[in-house]
Amino acid sequence: MSRLLSSSIARKIAMALSGLFLMVFLLQHFLINITSVFSEAMFNEISHFMGTNPLVQFALQPVLIFGVIFHFVMGFVLEIQNRNARSVGYVQFKGNANSSWMSRNMIYSGGVVLLFLILHFYDFWVPEMTYKYVEFLPEDPSRYYEELVHKFHDPIRVGLYVVSFAFLSLHLLHGFSSSFQSVGANNKYTRSLKSFGTAYAIIVPLGFAFIALFHHLNTL
Amino acid sequence: MKLNLKIWRQKNATEKGSMVSYPIDNISPDMSFLEMIDALNNMLILRNEEPVAFDHDCREGICGMCSMFINGEAHGPDRNVTTCQLHMRKFKDGDTITIEPFRAKAFPVIRDLVVDRSSFDRVQQAGGFVSINTSGNTQDANAIPIEKNKADLAFDAAACIGCGACVATCKNSSAMLFVGAKVSQYALLPQGKVEATQRVQNMVAQMDLEGFGNCTNTGACEVECPKGISLENIARMNREYLSASLKG
Numbered sequence: 001m002s003r004l005l006s007s008s009i010a011r012k013i014a015m016a017l018s019g020l021f022l023m024v025f026l027l028q029h030f031l032i033n034i035t036s037v038f039s040e041a042m043f044n045e046i047s048h049f050m051g052t053n054p055l056v057q058f059a060l061q062p063v064l065i066f067g068v069i070f071h072f073v074m075g076f077v078l079e080i081q082n083r084n085a086r087s088v089g090y091v092q093f094k095g096n097a098n099s100s101w102m103s104r105n106m107i108y109s110g111g112v113v114l115l116f117l118i119l120h121f122y123d124f125w126v127p128e129m130t131y132k133y134v135e136f137l138p139e140d141p142s143r144y145y146e147e148l149v150h151k152f153h154d155p156i157r158v159g160l161y162v163v164s165f166a167f168l169s170l171h172l173l174h175g176f177s178s179s180f181q182s183v184g185a186n187n188k189y190t191r192s193l194k195s196f197g198t199a200y201a202i203i204v205p206l207g208f209a210f211i212a213l214f215h216h217l218n219t220l
Numbered sequence: 221m222k223l224n225l226k227i228w229r230q231k232n233a234t235e236k237g238s239m240v241s242y243p244i245d246n247i248s249p250d251m252s253f254l255e256m257i258d259a260l261n262n263m264l265i266l267r268n269e270e271p272v273a274f275d276h277d278c279r280e281g282i283c284g285m286c287s288m289f290i291n292g293e294a295h296g297p298d299r300n301v302t303t304c305q306l307h308m309r310k311f312k313d314g315d316t317i318t319i320e321p322f323r324a325k326a327f328p329v330i331r332d333l334v335v336d337r338s339s340f341d342r343v344q345q346a347g348g349f350v351s352i353n354t355s356g357n358t359q360d361a362n363a364i365p366i367e368k369n370k371a372d373l374a375f376d377a378a379a380c381i382g383c384g385a386c387v388a389t390c391k392n393s394s395a396m397l398f399v400g401a402k403v404s405q406y407a408l409l410p411q412g413k414v415e416a417t418q419r420v421q422n423m424v425a426q427m428d429l430e431g432f433g434n435c436t437n438t439g440a441c442e443v444e445c446p447k448g449i450s451l452e453n454i455a456r457m458n459r460e461y462l463s464a465s466l467k468g
Contacts, residue, residue: 098439182458
């Protein structure tokens with residue numbers, strides 16, 4: 001078991017599993033957020049449930065935070081190891097001839113997503129934690145929609161979010177199919193899975209961008 | 221053809237190297253890339269200069285010795301060929317051609333374009349074989365029926381010539397396509413299953429020990445591999461490794 005956790009393949013599988021977990025989370029996050037476009041009441045109700053349910057707050061939330069931290073720390077560790085594996089670089093290296101830009105630049109697209117997460121946590125998670133667990137303010141089930149709309153009033157924030165979602169899309173365009181390859185799933189379903197992954201990588205970030213723009217334009 | 225060659229020159233493993241330009245004329249489009257280097261070396265010898273050291277052996281794409289990084293790609297711009305099978309008709313008159321050795325920490329340069337790929341030998345020695353009792357009772361190979369598709373896949377994996385193009389072209393210098401192919405060619409056959417658990421663990425451990433990078437599934441190795449080894453072999457190795465590790 002110790003060998004499983006220390007080898008290059010173990011790190012690769014761990015990276016893939018944490019990525020798959022984050023993609024599942026991202027989908028549920030998107031499905032909840034998109035309700036804000038259709039129904040204020042439904043968005044408030046789901047957000048209230050997520051914000052007050054002890055299983056979500058004290059079991060799933062710590063797992064999610066661990067997943068995020070693990071994924072980016074491991075990403076940086078692997079990047080350093082990989083750079084060290086070639087001490088003298090090539091004078092000419094034609095990466096475009098054999099691989100996609102997305103696959104070669106996961107560290108940069110992931111880096112932008114990480115910077116976005118810091119902003120996103122500052123915008124939503126920190127105030128939420130302060131509201132509930134620092135100031136112990138009385139629970140108001142209708143506050144979530146108002147907070148969301150208020151945040152997306154600022155055009156600079158909306159712009160930063162939209163750009164970040166573009167990088168998230170680039171990250172997912174490689175990450176989705178790559179995570180299945182890493183866990184050993186390369187079979188007759190691979191082509192269909194790749195198409196599904198491409199659709200996921202475009203639709204979900206585009207949907208998030210739409211939500212931010214929708215609320216921004218709605219407040220004008 | 222008239223060409224301008226930019227070649228990595230390095231006296232030995234310890235000295236620093238650099239790119240040196242060599243204008244060359246009268247190159248036939250029918251020449252192989254290595255014949256073109258031969259012509260260059262003849263010219264250098266006549267000028268009392270050191271010829272360019274490079275690896276080559278069979279010159280028919282099966283030994284895996286030639287190992288040049290040409291114009292930013294392992295084995296040059298052609299697909300499914302080794303450097304010795306690359307022909308000058310793939311280039312244009314007046315082209316500048318950049319020629320570098322395969323680069324990886326696990327493939328140190330010995331001289332000019334010659335690199336030490338013995339790390340691959342050590343990975344192979346760690347488990348890339350089937351132990352056979354040769355005490356006189358060797359079983360007839362055809363006595364064990366093998367499904368046609370499995371035999372074909374094993375054969376495809378066994379086509380790997382261990383040239384190192386996968387490592388050279390990978391942005392992470394990962395050797396997983398090579399090791400994946402070697403693990404797969406045995407994992408697919410009943411004869412290889414007996415030692416499968418140990419094999420994959422030992423080969424991966426040796427691969428990590430040699431200082432190769434981690435695979436990030438860019439797929440560059442599959443494209444540049446002169447033998448068309450598929451990424452499926454890496455996925456198979458990952459499955460084999462996971463199952464072997466869980467078995468202990």
